[in-house]
Amino acid sequence: MVSREPSNIEPNVDLDSCGICLGDFKKPKILPCFHTFCLNCLKTYVDKTGRNEKFTCPLCLIETDLPPGGVERFQTNFYVKAEQAKALSLLNARCDVCDIDIPSKAENRCLECDQNLCQNCSRTHLKMTSSKEHHLMTVNFPEKPLTPAVMTKVFCDKHKTEELSFYCQVCDGPICLRCKVTSHENHSTKDLSDVAAETRQFLGVKLSEAKSFLPTVHEQLNEINRYEDHLTQSKQQIVKKINERATDLHSRIDKISNSMLNDIEAEFRVEMSRVDSQRRALGKAGKALSSQFHAANQVVYFGSDAEIARNKQVLSKRLEKLTKKSDGRVITKLDLAFFPSSSLEGKIEDIFGSLSTARPPVDDTKVTEVSVFQVDDTFKVVSSICPREDGEAWITSGWKPEIHLFSVQGTRLKTENAGRNIDTIVMSHDGSIVVSCSDKRQILKGRNGLDFSVIATVSTYPRGIAINNKDEVFVCTGQSLAFQDYKDGHRNKVLRYSLDGSLLGEFGDPSSEFLYPLRVVCNITGDVVVSDCQKRRITIHRQDGYIKFSYTGTETENLRSPFEPRGVTCDSRGFIYVTDNANDAVHLLDHTGKFVRLLLTTKDEIYGPYSVAIDSKNNLWVGCRDATVKIFHCAHF
Numbered sequence: 001m002v003s004r005e006p007s008n009i010e011p012n013v014d015l016d017s018c019g020i021c022l023g024d025f026k027k028p029k030i031l032p033c034f035h036t037f038c039l040n041c042l043k044t045y046v047d048k049t050g051r052n053e054k055f056t057c058p059l060c061l062i063e064t065d066l067p068p069g070g071v072e073r074f075q076t077n078f079y080v081k082a083e084q085a086k087a088l089s090l091l092n093a094r095c096d097v098c099d100i101d102i103p104s105k106a107e108n109r110c111l112e113c114d115q116n117l118c119q120n121c122s123r124t125h126l127k128m129t130s131s132k133e134h135h136l137m138t139v140n141f142p143e144k145p146l147t148p149a150v151m152t153k154v155f156c157d158k159h160k161t162e163e164l165s166f167y168c169q170v171c172d173g174p175i176c177l178r179c180k181v182t183s184h185e186n187h188s189t190k191d192l193s194d195v196a197a198e199t200r201q202f203l204g205v206k207l208s209e210a211k212s213f214l215p216t217v218h219e220q221l222n223e224i225n226r227y228e229d230h231l232t233q234s235k236q237q238i239v240k241k242i243n244e245r246a247t248d249l250h251s252r253i254d255k256i257s258n259s260m261l262n263d264i265e266a267e268f269r270v271e272m273s274r275v276d277s278q279r280r281a282l283g284k285a286g287k288a289l290s291s292q293f294h295a296a297n298q299v300v301y302f303g304s305d306a307e308i309a310r311n312k313q314v315l316s317k318r319l320e321k322l323t324k325k326s327d328g329r330v331i332t333k334l335d336l337a338f339f340p341s342s343s344l345e346g347k348i349e350d351i352f353g354s355l356s357t358a359r360p361p362v363d364d365t366k367v368t369e370v371s372v373f374q375v376d377d378t379f380k381v382v383s384s385i386c387p388r389e390d391g392e393a394w395i396t397s398g399w400k401p402e403i404h405l406f407s408v409q410g411t412r413l414k415t416e417n418a419g420r421n422i423d424t425i426v427m428s429h430d431g432s433i434v435v436s437c438s439d440k441r442q443i444l445k446g447r448n449g450l451d452f453s454v455i456a457t458v459s460t461y462p463r464g465i466a467i468n469n470k471d472e473v474f475v476c477t478g479q480s481l482a483f484q485d486y487k488d489g490h491r492n493k494v495l496r497y498s499l500d501g502s503l504l505g506e507f508g509d510p511s512s513e514f515l516y517p518l519r520v521v522c523n524i525t526g527d528v529v530v531s532d533c534q535k536r537r538i539t540i541h542r543q544d545g546y547i548k549f550s551y552t553g554t555e556t557e558n559l560r561s562p563f564e565p566r567g568v569t570c571d572s573r574g575f576i577y578v579t580d581n582a583n584d585a586v587h588l589l590d591h592t593g594k595f596v597r598l599l600l601t602t603k604d605e606i607y608g609p610y611s612v613a614i615d616s617k618n619n620l621w622v623g624c625r626d627a628t629v630k631i632f633h634c635a636h637f
Contacts, residue, residue: 019059020045030077033062043071078135081111093139097121108136126153167195252348255546260355262542264336266525267357270574270591271334273524277573277636334358365588367599370619370631373410376402381608382623386425386433387615394433396422397627403450408619408631416450424465424519428499434473436462438481443473443497456501460492464519466528468543472504473497474528476517483516486534492516494530494545507545519611523570525591531568531578538565538578540593549593551578557598559583567612567623573636577620579609586612586622599634606630 018025020041027039035057037045046055046066053066067073094103095118104118110125112134117125125131132153154174156162162176170187180189296319300308308315335358341351375382380398387393391408399421405413423438433446438461444452455473464476475497479490486492492514496504507514515534522528527548528541538551553563564582571577574591577599584607586600600606600622608625615621620632 025077025080028077028080029071029074030080031057031064031074033057033060033064035059036077036080039071042074046071078111078137081135082137095121097125106139108138111135111137165192166190167192249348249351253352256349256352259542259546259548260338260352262526263355263357263548266523266527266574266591267334267336269524269526273573364636365597365599366635367604367620368633368635369604370408370633371410372628372630373406375404375406375623375627375629377627379626381610381625382627382629383611384422384424385611385613385621385623385629386427387613387619387621388427389616391615391617391619393613393615393621394425395623395629396425397623399423399438406629408615408617410629410631418446418450418452423463426465426467428467429469429471434465434467434499436465436475438462443475443501445499454501455499456497456503458495464517464531466520466522467499468522468526468528471499472543473499474520474522476520476530478516480516483518483533486516490516494520494528494541496543505545507541509541509545509547512539512541512545512547518566519568521568521570521576523576523591524572524574527591529568529570529576529593531565533565533581536563536565538568538576538589538593540576551587551589551593551595553580554587554595554598556595559585563587566610569612569614571614571618571634572616577612577614579612579622581608581610581625584609586620600632604630604632 017023018028018038018041019035020037023038025036025038028036029039029042030036037058045058049055050066054063055066056063093106093116095106096103096115097117098104098121104120106116107119108117108122109115110117110131113125113131116139117136122136125134126136133155154164156164156176156179159176159178162178164174164176166175166177166180166189167173168175168179168184168187168189171184174192174195175184175189296315299311299315303311335356337356337358338353339356340353344351375395375397378398378400382395382397383399384396385393386395392413393406393408395404395406396402397404401418401420401422403416403418403422403425405415407413418435418437420437420442421439423436426434428434428445433450434455435444435446435452436442437444441458441461443455443458443462443465445455446452456475458475458477460477460479461481462475462477466474468474473496475495476492477495478486478492480486494507494512494514494517496506498504514530514532516532517530518533519531520528523540526543528543528545530539530541532539536552539547540549540551541547553559559580561582563580565578565587566581567579569577570591575596576589576591576593578587578589579585580587584602585598586606586609588596588599590596599620600609606622606624607628609622610625611621611623613621614634618634618636620634622630622632624630
């Protein structure tokens, strides 16, 4: 809190310290605004802040003209010096000038010479040419509270030995006796002491009027303090009401707020992934353009005259092409906003507010075929594909115990036997393989190669599995081994396990009721995407199972059969890829589940696509029902 100014303003308090250094005055100089500062402090301040022979007072900010000769020419505040001298006075002080064994008692002190003077020495001091204008203060000892009287003689600028003793009413200024009888002979004059007495009386009235303003300032300061008290009380009351309101609504809004926070985190992750992708693309393009400009620069400035003249048109067109190429990128931006509701009536969702996500248009994606190969000669379904970091992938076919490692070019690198049928393969964050064995109803982890150990045994049949960023395992389970054997009354689920085999829960949202969840994947957004082949839909869930969106196929494309999802995967930018077995297609969805386009169709010669995976190089691996794998490179623009 800002410290409060005292309201009891005291008009008679002496300022006994410099307003700049806050220490005792050293060579005090008084400004026309009556504020006093040390000579050196004021000089440093003026050197730093002064402009055009002017500066502002450090305390009241009144603009002040710098006198000819600089800061030293400001009047010395002898009244401050008198106060300082009074504090140093000693009881029964003696004259510092008397040249006798026992100096006379001091009556005055010269503020310029810092000497105590007796009465005789004082008269002599004021007669000497070098000290005639010095200021003498009467000696006041510490027990006397009054400010000591200061006396000085002021001499005529024209007649250096004549003291100013008259006041010319015509010229409005003090004059000496010689001026009175010469240049001011016919002017009306008065004794300077009388004019000074009248002026003191006049200024005393003005000073009293000025002092009368202090109560007004005092009241204004009190009003500020009262306002501060009121503001503090209002703040405390409002904070109390807000806390009470928050407590009342907390249990109701918890779910909504968490959902919105998850949504904003998902949008942020997706956008950051897009930004990173654009940054890499722009960096790559920048390096390419830089090298091209460098090469063009060498041709233009170091080529021979004949080469330049002969190739003028070619070089000009190349440079124009480079300019157009470098100016072709448009950086689109995501616009996020939260709008709190001003109403406390209606549904809690409306009361809380709304989240707006104005997302840029989805980047176009160019798909190029990389390779196609057969996993084996059984012509059975490629059930699972699990990419590794080095452009390779583990592949299973026909729910057999063999696991094959293939390169992106389709070269079989090795084959391992797991000793049990394998449905789905995923990779944990430590590089270990985690698999589901549907006939033995087990989830296993390969710690050393394919040396599997059981993580969990499931009471139903485990099918698709996925691992999130917390190393939690999501498992699709069914009461029948094959989805074709689904019957009404089967209660098929998505379960969540820890890697040590502890059951953490299941998706319990009633709207998430599955018929046969076949495959599951965790998106970059933290969402869980489930393919329900029997219900013919893709659902997107929070990790606690709350359903956020469902996709049941596109109505914008002329497909020959109803949507029949099988495999599902997500890339590093949050896009969702779904194999549509009935239409020989791969659907591309954005991270919210909204349809983007059919990425692959029958023209790409994928038949009965079942499994799908995308590696770190944006290569899309599609496993089909005839033991075929086709790989496509997906380039986003």
